[in-house]
């Protein structure tokens with residue numbers, strides 16, 4: 269089993285917050301940490317779909333420049349990549365980490381030290397990548413890091429298959445939510461990512477995230493301080509259902525929602541053997557996705573150029589997109 273160990277809560281100052289962290293770990297006893305609700309006892313060494321024990325497995329951590337401009341700024345995002353995942357996407361672009369579980373178990377104390385070190389190295393934020401299956405120790409690490417002096421915003425960078433009770437425990441500890449909205453049809457979520465009821469769980473999670481942190485707020489230098497940014501990866505053959513997702517965002521979150529539309533899909537992992545997934549998106553599919561963005565008036569955010577650079581969608585009309593400057597912040 270990956271991520272074995274027992275939590276030690278004695279380092280947390282304050283009974284109230286210690287109780288909150290303890291209640292998060294209790295969800296491990298019959299695991300309901302994510303919407304899969306596997307019901308295994310992770311405290312006793314059982315494993316569910318995410319193959320993870322009590323503690324996270326850390327794959328990598330570094331100051332990273334591959335995210336959207338308000339996360340990267342001038343000094344980079346302090347990115348912490350966790351191994352394993354509660355989804356199993358045929359096209360996962362990080363499958364050695366998410367499905368082959370490359371990495372080493374790490375305690376919440378060690379994680380807190382890593383966050384502080386990334387902050388010391390100048391990172392604008394701490395960016396937790398794929399945390400949905402390990403919320404209890406992640407919360408534990410955030411509490412310790414804040415009590416030890418962490419100042420920069422914390423980014424919860426998830427696949428969007430998140431549990432509402434876990435998100436509620438994170439309230440006040442996460443500053444920026446960065447969820448995917450991968451699908452608008454459960455059929456494709458099940459076939460491609462092996463997830464049941466993804467659409468309802470994902471939409472409920474996004475609404476809860478927005479309730480907690482509201483719209484994205486940037487500081488005077490264009491660096492994100494707080495709020496929600498929704499990501500959607502454009503998939504070939506319309507499998508991601510972007511039209512319905514865009515309608516949901518405009519209707520339920522509001523047209524002021526910050527959306528990051530990503531064009532970097534490429535076939536890898538099992539998707540190379542599946543005809544509908546085994547190619548990049550076409551330029552026509554890319555243009556259609558942008559048209560939907562404009563139709564729904566989702567003008568706050570970023571799109572990747574067809575060659576994967578970031579740009580501000582409010583800067584031009586869709587027909588002019590290939591000629592626009594990349595990487596500009598929201599107007």
Ligand code: SF4
Nearest residue numbers: 299302305306316318
């Ligand atoms: S966190 Fe892991 S074990 Fe728990 S419900 Fe989700 S997939 Fe299952």
